[in-house]
Every structure is written in C-alpha cells, then in structure tokens.
Amino acid sequence: MxxxxxxxxxxxxxxxxxxxxxxxxxxxxxxxxxxxxxxxxxxxxxxxxxxxxxxxxxxxxxxxxxxxxxxxxxxxxxxxxxxxxxxxxxxxxxxxxxxxxxxxxxxxxxxxxxxxxxxxxxxxxxxxxxxxxxxxxxxxxxxxxxYWRRPEEWAELIAGWVDDTGQKNTVLTFYELMEGEMTTSQEFHGMDPDLFQKSLNLLVKRGRAQVFGSEDQQGVKFF
Incomplete structure (x- = not known):
C-alpha cells in the first residue's frame, strides 16, 4: 500500500x-x-x-x-x-x-x-x-x-501533592509550586504559568484553595 x-x-x-x-x-x-x-x-x-x-x-x-x-x-x-x-x-x-x-x-x-x-x-x-x-x-x-492532562486533572494532581506533603492551610507562592525545590520530582514542576493558574482556579471554585497577592507575586492556600 x-x-x-x-x-x-x-x-x-x-x-x-x-x-x-x-x-x-x-x-x-x-x-x-x-x-x-x-x-x-x-x-x-x-x-x-x-x-x-x-x-x-x-x-x-x-x-x-x-x-x-x-x-x-x-x-x-x-x-x-x-x-x-x-x-x-x-x-x-x-x-x-x-x-x-x-x-x-x-x-x-x-x-x-x-x-x-x-x-x-x-x-x-x-x-x-x-x-x-x-x-x-x-x-x-x-x-x-x-492537555496530556486536562486542567481538572492537573488540579487533582496538585491537590494530591498538597495532601501527601501536609501543605494544607499553608500559603505557598506560585514560584515555590512551579519552580521550587520541593516540587522538582512533580510533573507540574515547570508548568506553564497560565495553565497552572487555570488549574488552580478550578480548586478555588470548589472551595479547596484561595489565591492571594498581586499578579507578579501570587500565593495560594489550600484547604
């Protein structure tokens, strides 16, 4: 053929x-x-x-x-x-x-x-x-x-890491989550910032996270 x-x-x-x-x-x-x-x-x-x-x-x-x-x-x-x-x-x-x-x-x-x-x-x-x-x-x-992972799947992956590492009720900066040493082994390390934000927004809508700060220095608290 x-x-x-x-x-x-x-x-x-x-x-x-x-x-x-x-x-x-x-x-x-x-x-x-x-x-x-x-x-x-x-x-x-x-x-x-x-x-x-x-x-x-x-x-x-x-x-x-x-x-x-x-x-x-x-x-x-x-x-x-x-x-x-x-x-x-x-x-x-x-x-x-x-x-x-x-x-x-x-x-x-x-x-x-x-x-x-x-x-x-x-x-x-x-x-x-x-x-x-x-x-x-x-x-x-x-x-x-x-989306090899859709935003909702990224959201669950991030939330799972928060649960596994005991980070609930702790404020973490976006930089710590995307670029920090504690996430180097995670698939979301180095993630596109806009996709990261899109995924976090789903957790915010579900009452599982709250975003703080200005655009250039944002943090998030997970519940």
Missing amino acids: ASSLTPSLAPATTATSYTLPPTGLSEPTRIEPANALPSGNQPSFAYPPLYNFPPFYTLQPNTTTRQAQLQAWSGLIQSYCKYHRTWRLSLVDAIDTPLFRNDALNRRLSLADAQTVLDWMANKDAGGGGGRAEWISTKDKSLAWI
Missing part, C-alpha cells in the same frame, strides 16, 4: 481509503520521565509504529478508519508534547517539525489536517477527543493548549 503513494512532502490532495494497521492505534509508545523535566540521561522520544505508515499522513475518508486515525494522532501529539514539555502548540511552527513531518518517508500532515486533528481533540462531545486540546487563537487556529 505504501508504494502506491507518491512520495511528497506536500500531502496528497485526494485521499484514498486505507485500512490502518492495528499496531499502535490506540496508544502510542510513551516515555514516562522519572523527573518532571527531561534530563541528559533520558532516552529519545519513541514514535508509535503508525508514524512509519505513509497513509497516516493523509486523513482517511472512511469514518471508522478516520476515527482511529484521529485517536492515534491525538495520542502522538499528547505524548510528544508531554515529553518535550510543550504546553502550547503553535501549528505554524510545529507543522515542519518531526511531530508532523517524517523525512524518512518524505511525508507530512498538512496544516489543514493538523487543524482538523486539534479540532477533534478539543471536542468534548461523544465521539470527540475528550477535550485534550483547546484553541488559544480561535480565529486562525494557529495556537492551542495541549
């Missing part, structure tokens, strides 16, 4: 229906760092088997195949962004990176198809991607949050 596709970094303008191989469809290979930030000892990112299947780079017309393809792209994007600690994904910048472009195959996903994938990821309805992305630039769809 791969040989029937004309190699071109410009994706095909028409899609021929293919049955994608089952290997690696539901969950791409993930690398889970021992520490929050990648270290010099960390292995290189491992791509899923579908990354080397040429039809993967053209969205397929068959509904069932397309749904599986969207799931696979979503998993790859989440894993890639998690590994590289990419909180906001600029499609304009990323479209010619290895995330969407496979130089060995001379194939890439088009910008329009990448936007379709992120649209699907952002869809929280049944049959959608479960809100694993959120457009930041809604008009041109060039920049999006990528």
